[in-house]
Every structure is written in C-alpha cells, then in structure tokens.
Amino acid sequence: MQAKQCYRVVIIGSGFGGQCAAIRLQERGITDIRLLERRDFMGGTWCQNSYPGAAVDVQSPLYSISSEPYVWSQMFVEQEELRQYTNAVIDKHGLRDKTTLNANVAQVRWNEDDKRWIIETDAAGTFEAQILINASGPLSTPVIPDFPGRDTFKGKSFHTNGWDHSYDYRGKRVAIVGSGASAAQVIPAIAGDVAELHVFQRSPHWVLPRPDRKFSSFQQKLLGIKPLYKALRWWIYWCLETRVIGFKYSKLMLDLVAGRAALKLLKKQVPDPVLREKLTPDFVIGCKRVILSSTLYPALSRSNVSLHDKQDGIAAITENGILTQKGQQVDVDLIIWSTGYDATDGVISYPVIGKDNRRLASAWEEFPRAYLGTAIPGFPNLFVVTGPNTGIGHTSAIFVIESQMKYIIGSIRQLEKSGKQAIEVSADAEDQYTQMVHSEMEKTVWKSGGCTSWYQSKSGHVIAMFPGFSFTFNRLASRFKTKHHLFR
Numbered sequence: 054m055q056a057k058q059c060y061r062v063v064i065i066g067s068g069f070g071g072q073c074a075a076i077r078l079q080e081r082g083i084t085d086i087r088l089l090e091r092r093d094f095m096g097g098t099w100c101q102n103s104y105p106g107a108a109v110d111v112q113s114p115l116y117s118i119s120s121e122p123y124v125w126s127q128m129f130v131e132q133e134e135l136r137q138y139t140n141a142v143i144d145k146h147g148l149r150d151k152t153t154l155n156a157n158v159a160q161v162r163w164n165e166d167d168k169r170w171i172i173e174t175d176a177a178g179t180f181e182a183q184i185l186i187n188a189s190g191p192l193s194t195p196v197i198p199d200f201p202g203r204d205t206f207k208g209k210s211f212h213t214n215g216w217d218h219s220y221d222y223r224g225k226r227v228a229i230v231g232s233g234a235s236a237a238q239v240i241p242a243i244a245g246d247v248a249e250l251h252v253f254q255r256s257p258h259w260v261l262p263r264p265d266r267k268f269s270s271f272q273q274k275l276l277g278i279k280p281l282y283k284a285l286r287w288w289i290y291w292c293l294e295t296r297v298i299g300f301k302y303s304k305l306m307l308d309l310v311a312g313r314a315a316l317k318l319l320k321k322q323v324p325d326p327v328l329r330e331k332l333t334p335d336f337v338i339g340c341k342r343v344i345l346s347s348t349l350y351p352a353l354s355r356s357n358v359s360l361h362d363k364q365d366g367i368a369a370i371t372e373n374g375i376l377t378q379k380g381q382q383v384d385v386d387l388i389i390w391s392t393g394y395d396a397t398d399g400v401i402s403y404p405v406i407g408k409d410n411r412r413l414a415s416a417w418e419e420f421p422r423a424y425l426g427t428a429i430p431g432f433p434n435l436f437v438v439t440g441p442n443t444g445i446g447h448t449s450a451i452f453v454i455e456s457q458m459k460y461i462i463g464s465i466r467q468l469e470k471s472g473k474q475a476i477e478v479s480a481d482a483e484d485q486y487t488q489m490v491h492s493e494m495e496k497t498v499w500k501s502g503g504c505t506s507w508y509q510s511k512s513g514h515v516i517a518m519f520p521g522f523s524f525t526f527n528r529l530a531s532r533f534k535t536k537h538h539l540f541r
Contacts, residue, residue: 056178061085063172063182065158067148068097069139070188070438070454073118076146077458081465087180088148089172091157095143097190099135104216104235106242107132110263110345114282115289115449118142122282124273129265129345153177161185162406163433168474168541170434183474184465187401188438191517194395194402198230201369208374210388213239222387224248228375230367231391232258234342239391240358241348250358251375251383253367256504257331259315259338263345296447297522300339301497312338322350331362340502342446393507400440400516407432408477420512424483424537425530426519427457428464433475433541436461442490443526444508444517446499453519456527463533473540482537493520 062078064071067090078086094100099109109116113125113134121142126134143149156177164171164181172180195214197203211217213235223246229236232254244250268276275281299307315338323329332353334341353360361367361377369376374385395402400421405413408431416431423429426443427436436457443453468476491514494500499508499515508517519526 057171057181058087058178059181060087061182062087062184062186063170063180064088064186064188065172066090066097066188066190066438067095067143067152068099068188068190069118069451070190071097071186072139072142072146072148073451073454073458074186074188074438074461075148075151076118076120076142077462078465079146081462083465086151087182088152089156089158089174089177089180090152090154091189093154095149095152095154096136096139099132099139102214102216102235103132103136103218104213104239104242106238106240107235108238109135110234111293111449112289114276114285115293116451117286117449118451119286119455121145122276122279124276125268126273127265127267129263158189158403160404160406161435163408163435165408168433184434184436186436186438186461187440189402191394191400191439191444195390196392196395197390198392200367202376203370205372206370206374206388207372208386208388210390212390212392214394220387222247225386226374226384227251227387227389228253228383228385229389229391231393232256233391233393234344235393236391237344237346237349239389241346241352244352244355244358248357249385250355251361251385252353252358253361253375254331255363255366256341257334257362258341258344259311259334260318260344260346260349261311261315262318263347265347290448290452293448294522294524300447300499301493301520304337304498307337307339307498311343315343318347319350323354325354328354328360331360334504336504337498337502339446339498340504341506341508401437405432405435407435420510420514421516422483422487424478424486425457425460425526427460427530428478428483430478430480430483433477434468436464441516442519444519445523446518448523452523453526456523456530459527460530460533463531464538467533467535467538468540471540475541477539477541479537479539482534490520491515494518496520 064074067088071088108131109129112128113130123138157175159175160173162171170182170185195212209220225247226249227247228251230253366378367375368378375383411431421441423440426440445453464476494515497520499518508515510516
C-alpha cells in the first residue's frame with residue numbers, strides 16, 4: 054500500500070488559480086506545497102482549450118498575473134500565446150517540480166484528530182495536507198446535454214474543451230451546438246473551411262465589436278518597461294470597472310451605451326431581416342455574458358451557414374446527424390459540443406467531506422455559498438479559488454483570484470500567529486456575507502435582466518457573479534476579520 058504523501062499545503066489545479074496560490078505561498082516562505090493536476094500537462098484553461106479561434110476576451114495586459122508582466126503581441130491575444138505565458142510563469146517559479154500530473158482527485162476528507170486533509174486520487178496515491186486549496190476552476194467540467202439518441206451518432210463528436218486536432222473538419226458537414234463565448238470564436242474560425250455549418254442556438258447573445266489591435270514593435274518595447282506596463286494595466290482596469298454602473302446601477306446607461314452599440318453592430322453586419330430577428334435577444338444586455346466579436350455576424354451570414362433557433366432546435370441525435378424540432382433531418386459528419394460547463398452547482402467536481410462527516414454537497418444542497426467565495430463553515434483549512442459569487446462579467450478574473458489570495462494568505466498568517474492547527478469561518482459570518490451578496494444581486498442585470506444563464510444555479514440564485522465592483526471585493530478580501538473566524 055502506497056504511503057501518504059504529506060505536505061503543508063496541497064493545491065488542486067495548476068491553472069492561473071493554482072499558479073497564483075503557489076507563487077504567493079512561496080513569497081510567504083511556504084515551500085512545502087504540492088499541486089495536483091488531473092491532466093497529463095499543467096496550465097489549466099489556456100493549455101486545455103485549444104479549439105480554433107480560442108482567445109481571451111479581456112485585454113491581455115490586464116488578463117495576467119500582476120507580478121508577471123509580459124510583452125504581448127496584441128490587445129486580445131490568442132490561445133497559443135496565453136499557453137506560452139502560462140508555461141513561462143510555471144517555469145519561472147519552479148512549479149513543475151512541485152506538481153503531480155495525472156492526479157485526478159477522487160475525494161477529500163477532513164481528519165479531525167490530526168486537523169489535516171486527506172486527499173485521495175484515482176491513480177497518484179493519497180496525499181495529506183494541513184491546508185487544502187481548491188483551484189480546479191469553475192470552467193473545467195464540460196457539460197454535454199443528454200439528447201435522445203446521442204450515443205447512436207456514427208460520425209465524429211467532441212466538446213470544444215477537448216478539441217480533437219487529429220480530425221480534419223475541412224470540407225465536412227459540421228454542426229455546432231451552442232452559441233456562447235466558445236461557439237462565437239469557433240464559428241468564424243471554421244466557417245470558411247467547411248462545406249456546411251449548422252449552428253444550433255438555444256437563445257441569442259448580445260454582441261459588441263472586439264476592439265483588438267496588434268502591437269507594433271515600438272509598442273511592445275514600451276510594454277517591456279514595467280512602470281508603463283503597470284500604468285496601462287490600471288488604465289484598462291478603471292475603464293472596464295465603469296461597466297458595473299450599467300450592470301447594477303443604471304439600466305439607462307446600459308441601454309444608451311452598450312445596448313445601442315450592440316444593435317448598431319447587428320444591423321450593420323446582418324442585412325437579412327429574418328436572420329437578424331433570430332439573432333436579436335429578448336433580454337437586457339449584460340444579463341448573459343456579452344460576446345465580443347467583429348467576425349461572428351459575418352460568419353453566420355455566409356451562404357454555407359444555417360442558424361437553427363429554439364423553434365428549430367434539436368429533437369434528437371440520429372446515426373447520421375440531428376433531427377430538428379420541425380422534423381428536418383440534418384446530416385452531418387461532425388458535431389461540436391459548445392455547451393458550456395457545470396460552473397454553478399458543480400463548482401467542485403469531487404466529494405468533499407468536512408467536520409462531523411458533513412458533505413459539501415449537503416451543505417450546498419440549496420445552492421453553493423461561501424464567505425468571500427472562498428471559505429465554508431464546517432470545512433476548516435479549506436479555501437476555494439473562484440468559488441461561489443466570485444465571477445466578474447466586466448474585468449479580469451485574475452484580479453479576483455489575486456484578491457482571494459490576500460484573504461487566503463491572511464488566513465494562514467493568522468493561523469500561524471494563533472499557534473492553533475485549524476482555522477474556520479463562522480457560520481454567522483458566512484451567512485451574513487451570503488445574505489449581503491444575494492441582497493445586492495437583486496439590483497443587478499444578472500438577476501433582473503429577463504434571461505436564464507449559466508450564472509444561475511438550479512435554485513435560481515445567481516451563483517457565478519459578484520454583485521459589484523471588483524475593487525469592493527478586493528477591499529473585503531484584503532481586510533482579514535479575526536472575529537469572523539474560529540481557531541482550534
């Protein structure tokens with residue numbers, strides 16, 4: 054029987070969340086750490102998602118770790134450059150030597166006697182740690198709807214999260230199911246190369262132009278100057294932060310600025326009134342994730358592209374393709390599932406057993422909830438990166454991750470000062486925080502915008518988003534409140 058592998062801190066996941074945690078811990082002098090990665094490579098989202106057209110939708114100088122500037126080639130970089138950046142960060146901080154690959158977590162369990170977490174994996178053995186940080190990410194468990202007959206399809210099929218680059222889609226009849234952010238990048242990338250492209254859209258998204266630009270060699274030299282890079286980051290940050298005014302405080306501003314721009318783009322790029330009607334959302338802009346693309350509408354307007362809306366949606370999957378709600382058989386060679394992730398109810402994909410054998414699934418039975426989206430009563434020494442209500446619809450997710458690190462490092466520091474073995478947020482503190490979050494959420498477009506989206510859990514609570522400015526979350530996470538915690 055393999056012996057337990059013991060560490061001070063175990064981090065589950067090696068994407069930006071895991072990298073930020075490892076970097077900040079090492080800066081604190083905590084080097085007895087281990088990252089567990091379920092795949093056979095490190096890096097998370099931008100190493101896993103390599104579908105055609107994959108790119109970031111936040112300006113690159115801001116979508117980066119604050120202590121790790123980079124000379125980017127353009128404002129919104131593509132997946133390959135983000136993969137290179139991710140690997141550069143990993144190598145710079147020596148994280149490969151601190152990572153176990155192919156370590157899919159099967160279960161984690163709190164040992165009350167030893168005040169430590171026991172982490173069981175499928176194939177990499179058992180690990181033990183005083184501190185457990187889950188950084189598996191909310192967009193890591195892909196979802197494929199269980200349409201009737203799905204397993205009977207004799208062609209090729211895969212999710213955008215696991216793109217099969219060995220399959221040549223050129224000249225093929227292709228269906229893409231979904232119309233969200235990933236689909237909006239794939240469609241323009243492949244539309245010109247396929248014989249037919251059938252897009253199955255459950256509901257349309259609002260689309261705004263993508264203000265991208267290539268950086269000249271001179272501009273790249275300027276990016277290499279740290280004070281200028283930092284100034285650019287903050288300029289982008291404050292420009293994006295103003296969007297919260299529309300999302301939460303001023304529907305008029307949302308309509309006048311974003312709504313009009315989206316309608317203008319739709320009218321300009323989609324001359325066909327029938328297609329334009331299919332692509333016009335019936336909810337307030339911002340209620341669902343806004344798509345940034347200057348190429349999606351032209352791609353959907355191509356003669357070899359057919360858009361199937363909700364009335365013409367999928368009734369069943371057949372051996373040769375898709376049977377629509379209208380009874381039309383659409384024969385295809387490839388089905389691309391661009392159907393998103395279990396990002397709310399499935400925030401953590403493996404069983405978590407805390408104090409008194411309490412399961413996290415039971416604690417989250419109504420809806421996922423956590424203090425600062427990070428700490429959960431009854432689960433000592435456990436911290437969740439990008440947990441409930443930490444999503445940001447207007448700025449860089451990495452900014453929020455780094456804010457969470459301030460709380461996590463602050464918690465570990467206070468635990469060291471206390472001389473105790475375990476720290477746990479109190480149930481009252483978590484309840485007050487959660488009530489505040491969902492009270493504030495009532496004011497936002499995500500709650501009142503008239504749509505259903507992956508931002509919401511099955512209970513109807515908006516779980517993915519933080520209802521306010523990101524600097525507000527950063528301030529809350531930066532000010533550790535000892536009275537909100539229990540030490541044992």
